[in-house]
Amino acid sequence: MKLTLPDYLIIIVYFVFVIGVGFLIKNKIKSSKDFLASSTGTPLWITSLAFISANLGAQEVIGMVASGAKYGIMTVHFYWVGAIFAMLFLGVFMMPFYYGSKARSVPEYLAMRFDEKTRSLNALTFAVMTVFSSGISLYALAGLLEIVLQWDFDVSIWVAAGIVMIYTFLGGLTSAVYNEVLQFFLIVLGLSPLVIVALQDAGGWAHIQSSLEPQLTHAWRYMGDADANPMGLHFMSLIFGLGFVMSFGYWCTDFLVVQRAMMAKNMRDAQLTPIVAAIPKMLMPLIVVLPGIIAISLMKTPGGYDIPLDDKGQLNYTMTLPSMIAYYYPSGLLGVGITALMASFMSGMAGNVTAFNTVFTYDIYQPYIVKNKSDQHYLVVGKAVTVAGILISIATAYIAKGFNNINDFLQLVFGFVNGPLFATFLLGMFWKRTTGHGAFWGLVAGTVGAALTHGLTMAEGKGGWITTIYEVKSGMGQAFIVAGVSWVVNFFTTIIVSLLTKPKKDEELRGLVYSLTEKPVYPKSKWYLRITPIALFLLLLTIILNIIFF
Amino acid sequence: MLNKLNHLSFVIGLFFTIVAVILLGNSLLTETGGRMNLYTAIVFGIFGILMMVLTKTKTPSDK
Numbered sequence: 001m002k003l004t005l006p007d008y009l010i011i012i013v014y015f016v017f018v019i020g021v022g023f024l025i026k027n028k029i030k031s032s033k034d035f036l037a038s039s040t041g042t043p044l045w046i047t048s049l050a051f052i053s054a055n056l057g058a059q060e061v062i063g064m065v066a067s068g069a070k071y072g073i074m075t076v077h078f079y080w081v082g083a084i085f086a087m088l089f090l091g092v093f094m095m096p097f098y099y100g101s102k103a104r105s106v107p108e109y110l111a112m113r114f115d116e117k118t119r120s121l122n123a124l125t126f127a128v129m130t131v132f133s134s135g136i137s138l139y140a141l142a143g144l145l146e147i148v149l150q151w152d153f154d155v156s157i158w159v160a161a162g163i164v165m166i167y168t169f170l171g172g173l174t175s176a177v178y179n180e181v182l183q184f185f186l187i188v189l190g191l192s193p194l195v196i197v198a199l200q201d202a203g204g205w206a207h208i209q210s211s212l213e214p215q216l217t218h219a220w221r222y223m224g225d226a227d228a229n230p231m232g233l234h235f236m237s238l239i240f241g242l243g244f245v246m247s248f249g250y251w252c253t254d255f256l257v258v259q260r261a262m263m264a265k266n267m268r269d270a271q272l273t274p275i276v277a278a279i280p281k282m283l284m285p286l287i288v289v290l291p292g293i294i295a296i297s298l299m300k301t302p303g304g305y306d307i308p309l310d311d312k313g314q315l316n317y318t319m320t321l322p323s324m325i326a327y328y329y330p331s332g333l334l335g336v337g338i339t340a341l342m343a344s345f346m347s348g349m350a351g352n353v354t355a356f357n358t359v360f361t362y363d364i365y366q367p368y369i370v371k372n373k374s375d376q377h378y379l380v381v382g383k384a385v386t387v388a389g390i391l392i393s394i395a396t397a398y399i400a401k402g403f404n405n406i407n408d409f410l411q412l413v414f415g416f417v418n419g420p421l422f423a424t425f426l427l428g429m430f431w432k433r434t435t436g437h438g439a440f441w442g443l444v445a446g447t448v449g450a451a452l453t454h455g456l457t458m459a460e461g462k463g464g465w466i467t468t469i470y471e472v473k474s475g476m477g478q479a480f481i482v483a484g485v486s487w488v489v490n491f492f493t494t495i496i497v498s499l500l501t502k503p504k505k506d507e508e509l510r511g512l513v514y515s516l517t518e519k520p521v522y523p524k525s526k527w528y529l530r531i532t533p534i535a536l537f538l539l540l541l542t543i544i545l546n547i548i549f550f
Numbered sequence: 551m552l553n554k555l556n557h558l559s560f561v562i563g564l565f566f567t568i569v570a571v572i573l574l575g576n577s578l579l580t581e582t583g584g585r586m587n588l589y590t591a592i593v594f595g596i597f598g599i600l601m602m603v604l605t606k607t608k609t610p611s612d613k
Contacts, residue, residue, distance in 0.1 A: 006576040010569055017565050024556060046558060178558050185562055189597065193590050332576035332587045336569065 001148050001326040007335030014339045015163055017182065018346070022167030022175045032378040035172035036358040037104050041265035042174070046181055048276040051260040052284070053180035055083075056187060057348025058341050059140055061288050065324075066317035068285075068292020069307060071230045072216025073549055075289045080219075081243040084278050084542045086251035088535040091275035094252055095261055096520055097429055099270040100511050104262075106255040107363040113428050113512045115436030116367070121443060123363035125417045126255060127356055131389050132410050134352035135396020141345035142397065148322050149338070157397055160342070164350045165390045169383055173358065176350040177260065183340075183347040188280075190340035191287050197328050198294045201304070208297040216293065219549045232473030233480070241480020245487040249422040256355040267520050271531050278538050282545065295320050349393060357385040412454065419483035420446020420490030427494050432506070432513045438498030446490030453485040454478070563601025570595035 003011075029035050042050075067075040103109040107126065111119035142156035167175045202208050209217045215229050222228040223235035231238075251257060251274070261273035298305040305327050310316040325337035361382045370377070424443055427434040455466035459478035472478040510516050527533040573591035577584045 006572050009572050013565065013568050013572070017561065021561060024561075178561075181558060182562055182565065185566070185597075189566070189594060193586060197586065330584075330586055331580065332573045333590055336573070336590070 001322075001334070003149060003334065003338065004331040006332040007338065010332070010335035011339050011342070014186075014343060018179050018343075019163060019166050021178050021182070022170035025171030025175045025178065028174070029170075029172055029379075031375050032361065032382050033104070033375075034174070035379055036354075036361055036382045037259075038173040038177065038263045042177065042263045044264065044269045044272055044276060046177065047260050047264045047269065047273040049184045049280070050177040050180045050263075051257055051273050051277040052281050053184040053347060054257045054260055054351045056180075056184060056284075056344060057137055057351070058144075058344035059137060059348065061187060061191075061341070061344050062144075062318060062321050064285075064288040065292040065295075065321040068289040069296045069315070069320045070292070070317045072212065072293055072296070073219050073289070074216075074223075074229060074231050075292065076219055076285045076545075076549065077238060077242060079281060079285050079289075080542050080546050081238065082247040083251060083281055084538065085243065086247040087274040087278045087281065088539060089248065090252045090258070090261070091271045091273065091278075092532060092535050093514070094425070094429060095271045095274070096267065096517065097512060097514075098258060098262055099264070099267050100517065100520075104362050105359055106253060106258055107359055109512075110424075110428075110439070111363075111367075113509070114434075114439040118424075118436055118440045118443070119363060120368065121440060122421075123359050127359050127364065129414050129417065130256065130352040130356040130359070131392045132396050133414075134349045134356070134389065135393040136400055136410065137345055137348045137352065138393050139397035139400040141342065141349075143401075144322060144341065144345075147319070148326070153401070157394060160346055160349070161390050161394050161397075164346050164353065165387060168350050168353055168357075168390075169386050172382070172386070173259070173263070173354045176347075176354040177263065179343075179350060180347050183343040184280075186336075186340045186343050188287055190336045191291070193333060194324060194328055194337065195287060195290055195294070198291060198298065198305075198324060201328075202294045202297045208293060211297050211300050212293070216296065219546060221550055226473055226477065231476055233477050237477055237480050237484075241477075241484045245419060245422065245483040246480065248426075249418050249420075249483070249487070253421045253425050254418070255359060256351055259355055259358065268522055268531070271520070272534075275531065275535050275538065278542075282538070282542060291324055292317075292320055295324060353386060353389040353393065356389045357382050360385045360389075415479060415482060416447050416450035416454070416486065419450045419486035423487050423490040423494060427491070427498075428513070430514045431498075432509055432515055433498055433503050434494060435498045435501045435503050437501040438494040438496075441497045442490040442494030445493040446486040449489030450482050450486035453482045457481060557605045559601050560605040563598045563603075563605065566594045566598030567602065568598075570598055 064075060064078065067078070098106070098109055101109055101112055103112060105123075107119045107123035110122050138157055138161055141160055142153045145151040145156045146153045167179060171178070199205070215222050220235065223233065223238065226232050226234045226237070261270050264270040264273055295305065295307055299307060305324065307315045307317065308319045308323050322341070325334065325341075329337050361378055365381055365385070366378060370381075420443055423446065424439050427442075428439060452466070454463045456464070456468070457470045457472055457478055458464035458468040459472035460475045462475060463478055472481060506516055522530070528537075570591045573587045573594065577587035577591060
């Protein structure tokens with residue numbers, strides 16, 4: 001792929017804009033809260049788009065296109081099963097506690113609801129995960145640019161990290177969020193021409209359906225038997241593992257996404273943020289799943305587009321999106337496509353770094369390292385942590401380059417930590433008897449349970465490091481089983497330990513637990529402006545979409 | 551104009567308008583991929599201008 005002057009011009013314009021946003025916001029940063037938590041009263045449309053953009057990094061975009069090519073339309077489960085329901089639940093039931101408690105972060109909510117040890121466990125694991133994720137994002141960007149454009153790996157790393165550092169250092173969370181919104185439009189508008197042209201090339205959706213195996217064009221029909229569908233999953237495993245444990249664990253507890261809703265200017269907007277975000281999220285498969293399905297259909301016609309092969313002669317699904325961009329986009333539009341990919345990598349990195357600096361400063365440094373200093377002190381620390389986060393990301397990117405397996409290892413460990421989280425929040429928010437000891441030991445037991453399950457199961461040659469007592473057909477199925485077991489272990493451990501330990505008094509739990517919190521009351525308005533009816537309507541739409549593509 | 555740069559919608563609109571101009575120029579001055587660049591430039595241009603125009607009616611909180 002060769003870029004020409006217009007392509008470079010578009011990339012440069014994008015860089016100028018993202019850095020410019022940092023400079024524009026710089027003057028509004030007066031306190032640590034402005035920098036780390038954004039206290040500007042951000043409007044709903046920005047918080048909503050930032051909410052889904054935080055999960056629209058290039059690894060997700062490229063990964064979902066790859067999954068579309070590999071598994072077909074079943075990939076939509078990551079949206080219509082693995083996202084929408086959890087987002088609606090977060091908006092209707094959980095945001096009142098996050099926002100109403102005035103916590104500045106999710107770990108801080110855990111400190112209010114439970115105790116310091118639960119907070120520190122969550123804060124430490126989250127900080128480590130975000131900063132390593134940021135590094136992996138950087139490594140993936142440099143690797144992609146090296147393969148696709150033959151750009152030097154080191155130059156890509158330092159330029160991309162340098163730009164992210166400038167705008168996050170200048171404008172903090174607000175700057176990262178504003179660039180996420182720009183990135184959202186760039187991805188949607190930048191990839192739409194590709195979908196249109198490739199769909200036309202493939203003869204339209206009806207032709208794609210007739211040319212592909214039915215397992216690739218039906219989302220649910222072949223899920224009654226794990227051996228009958230390309231993902232190798234039974235529908236129960238999908239619904240519990242992805243639709244409940246992993247989805248709710250990510251969308252409802254991960255500070256990186258919840259932080260966007262916590263930026264809202266009032267409780268109503270905070271609740272509406274994930275609900276409004278569910279609308280574009282529902283339609284996102286058109287941009288990130290459909291191209292993969294089109295790609296596999298195009299390969300049925302010789303002489304046209306082909307997914308590239310890897311060193312072993314297998315289809316390299318990860319390269320589906322970049323290769324489609326190279327195949328269809330002329331000079332000019334090619335710059336838009338490459339910029340969209342770079343934007344999503346950098347935005348993913350910035351999102352991780354800004355979540356890292358908030359949690360490190362508010363949940364590790366302030367409560368445990370240096371207490372009771374002026375706000376200016378914590379502002380300076382927040383900025384220093386931003387620089388440190390970027391430098392650790394760069395180091396992680398180089399480690400990832402040297403040890404390819406480290407990516408898989410980190411993702412695995414992140415899965416162990418994330419799997420059980422939702423059980424802690426569910427019990428904490430909806431059962432006032434849950435104690436700090438219960439929450440802490442539940443999390444520990446859930447994580448250990450996840451690791452043991454992985455050590456006792458084997459899928460695609462992975463796992464089974466203790467002994468193999470159960471073989472799973474696909475790695476994805478194994479991940480769902482590991483998450484499911486960790487959730488169940490956490491859930492019951494938390495209940496048992498809570499029943500054996502002393503709970504907090506009711507007065508201490510007001511605003512933190514469902515039964516002790518007044519429900520938000522808003523002025524009467526038409527049904528389509530009210531939170532629960534909108535959520536129910538979107539729920540119905542999601543179910544209809546699942547039925548249409550059954 | 552400078553004041554409007556404080557509005558994200560204006561910044562996004564300006565970005566897409568500039569990209570539209572680059573694509574339009576490329577489409578008119580070169581022979582490669584003319585139509586695809588032209589159509590995309592039109593869509594980007596309309597979107598960009600709309601975003602900038604709509605910024606006028608936004609409240610000061612959209613900063």
